[in-house]
Amino acid sequence: MTRAHDMGGRFGDGAVRPEPEDAPVFAEDWHARALAVTLAAGALGLWNIDMSRHARERLSPKDYVRFSYYEKWISALADLLVETGALTEDDLREAGPENTLSEKALTADKVARVLAKGGPADRKGGPAPRFAPGQAVRTRLPADNVLVSGGHSRLPRYVAGALGYVLRCHGNHVLPDSNAHRLGEAPEPLYAVRFSARALWAHPEHPDDEVVLDLWQSYLEPA
Incomplete structure (x- = not known):
């Protein structure tokens, strides 16, 4: 499936231009x-x-x-x-x-x-956390849904296969890869994972910058 929506870190789409603070909530x-x-x-x-x-x-x-x-x-x-x-x-x-x-x-x-x-997505059931704060992990490559070919996933392509470090575990949350396809909520641990700009891009404009992503356990493996 062509993921036209997966634009994070992609070259050629132009600069992100935030709207001014006084911009109306709805343009029309x-x-x-x-x-x-x-x-x-x-x-x-x-x-x-x-x-x-x-x-x-x-x-x-x-x-x-x-x-x-x-x-x-x-x-x-x-x-x-x-x-x-x-x-x-x-x-x-x-x-x-x-x-x-x-x-x-x-x-x-x-x-x-x-x-x-609201619609909280945290759940009490599911597997125990596999990773601990400070632990090195690597994201799944490719960044595809392994349950449904061409299916929904919250793992961005620009971070696929990258080395990162766990900051914290948020507890178990509904897995979008399953829930989007009526396969059940399949809750699993959700982690905040820190990535260096150097680990994500060959020539980062600010090499010391970091990106923190919330990623499900099945997106990660020990580094």
């Missing part, structure tokens, strides 16, 4: 509506956050590159609604009568309570 009115309808649809319980992320990644590379941030969101949402049977393509083209899902609608009076509840 429809951006706020795209966020709202995505959250409301997610509250139907037909998919999880990892499936939602994977839906954006599965947009065609051509569309992914040309779409704006919220165009990616709304396009992936349309795919999820059709894939899960919530709506048909005809429903998306033209508004029709209400269906049974309207009974589960996230109404305005429920929004604050639902958002405050």
Whole structure:
């Protein structure tokens, strides 16, 4: 699978240009509506956050590159609604009568309570930590999902095969590589791992810089 979304550390995409501090939260009115309808649809319980992320990644590379941030969101949402049977393509083209899902609608009076509840991904079950703080580890190479070919993974390509050092263990968390494909939560230890810029790039602009990534246990092996 071509991972057009995996842009971290990739050359040729230009500089990252942060928006000014006084920039509006939403550049256009429809951006706020795209966020709202995505959250409301997610509250139907037909998919999880990892499936939602994977839906954006599965947009065609051509569309992914040309779409704006919220165009990616709304396009992936349309795919999820059709894939899960919530709506048909005809429903998306033209508004029709209400269906049974309207009974589960996230109404305005429920929004604050639902958002405050959040969606914690830490879990009590799963394997014991394999690595300790200070231990040298090396990330999986290639940085692919080993459960599903071309599947979702939170391991960036730019760090694949790199040497790093464990800073801490966050406890067990839902494994996105499994959860994105309805294979279960499969919780496992999640670590903060420190990488030197020298370990990631041949000619880093600032060699003494460090990058800290949160990585699941199955992404790592002893160095």
